[in-house]
Amino acid sequence: xxxxxxxxxxxxxxxxxxxxxxxxxxxxxxxxxxxxxxxxxxxxxxxxxxxxxxxxxxxxxxxxxxxxxxxxxxxxxxxxxxxxxxxxxxxxxxxxxxxxxxxxxxxxx
Amino acid sequence: xxxxxxxxxxxxxxxxxxxxxxxxxxxxxxxxxxxxxxxxxxxxxxxxxxxxxxxxxxxxxxxxxxxxxxxxxxxxxxxxxxxxxxxxxxxxxxxxxxxxxxxxxxxxxxxx
Numbered sequence: 326x327x328x329x330x331x332x333x334x335x336x337x338x339x340x341x342x343x344x345x346x347x348x349x350x351x352x353x354x355x356x357x358x359x360x361x362x363x364x365x366x367x368x369x370x371x372x373x374x375x376x377x378x379x380x381x382x383x384x385x386x387x388x389x390x391x392x393x394x395x396x397x398x399x400x401x402x403x404x405x406x407x408x409x410x411x412x413x414x415x416x417x418x419x420x421x422x423x424x425x426x427x428x429x430x431x432x433x434x
Numbered sequence: 435x436x437x438x439x440x441x442x443x444x445x446x447x448x449x450x451x452x453x454x455x456x457x458x459x460x461x462x463x464x465x466x467x468x469x470x471x472x473x474x475x476x477x478x479x480x481x482x483x484x485x486x487x488x489x490x491x492x493x494x495x496x497x498x499x500x501x502x503x504x505x506x507x508x509x510x511x512x513x514x515x516x517x518x519x520x521x522x523x524x525x526x527x528x529x530x531x532x533x534x535x536x537x538x539x540x541x542x543x544x545x546x
Contacts, residue, residue: 366539413478424478
């Protein structure tokens with residue numbers, strides 16, 4: 326079992342829909358990251374959070390430390406949101422990130 | 435501001451040939467540096483990380499090696515490439531507070 330599990334693996338939505346991507350982890354963490362990987366491969370850090378909730382534009386990330394679960398929400402989705410979204414955790418025992426397998430999001434016009 | 439560079443952007447190499455991928459960071463000093471590989475359809479895998487000049491930690495056994503000859507330079511090498519070395523290679527740097535990682539643009543390597 327992977328230390329970081331994402332669901333769903335693939336997600337197709339219509340423009341304007343509200344989207345949720347989930348991430349569960351089984352280790353102690355000091356921080357959780359949400360990353361966005363564009364079709365060309367480049368990776369952008371969207372959020373880093375250790376508690377509560379963060380919002381940036383149409384993106385919202387939440388984390389529940391007790392339940393070891395985080396969600397990434399996209400409101401009013403747009404085709405340009407199509408990308409792979411990756412959850413990564415920084416464990417309390419080291420300086421490395423452990424990655425989920427990613428969620429491929431496709432938003433159709 | 436800090437920037438991270440990788441080159442080349444794409445590379446096609448025959449099996450058995452050597453490899454050298456370079457990563458440089460600007461605008462920061464003594465960063466932690468990381469090499470990741472992403473095989474087709476797979477998640478990111480940490481290959482090497484470095485906390486300082488000449489200090490390299492390897493995460494998985496393989497025919498790749500890494501070196502850090504200067505504070506802001508991280509090099510990924512191989513003496514003889516294998517088909518299984520094909521993938522997308524990402525370099526990243528990490529700042530201390532907060533512990534956030536920033537990724538380079540990546541190198542897409544195809545071994546034929």
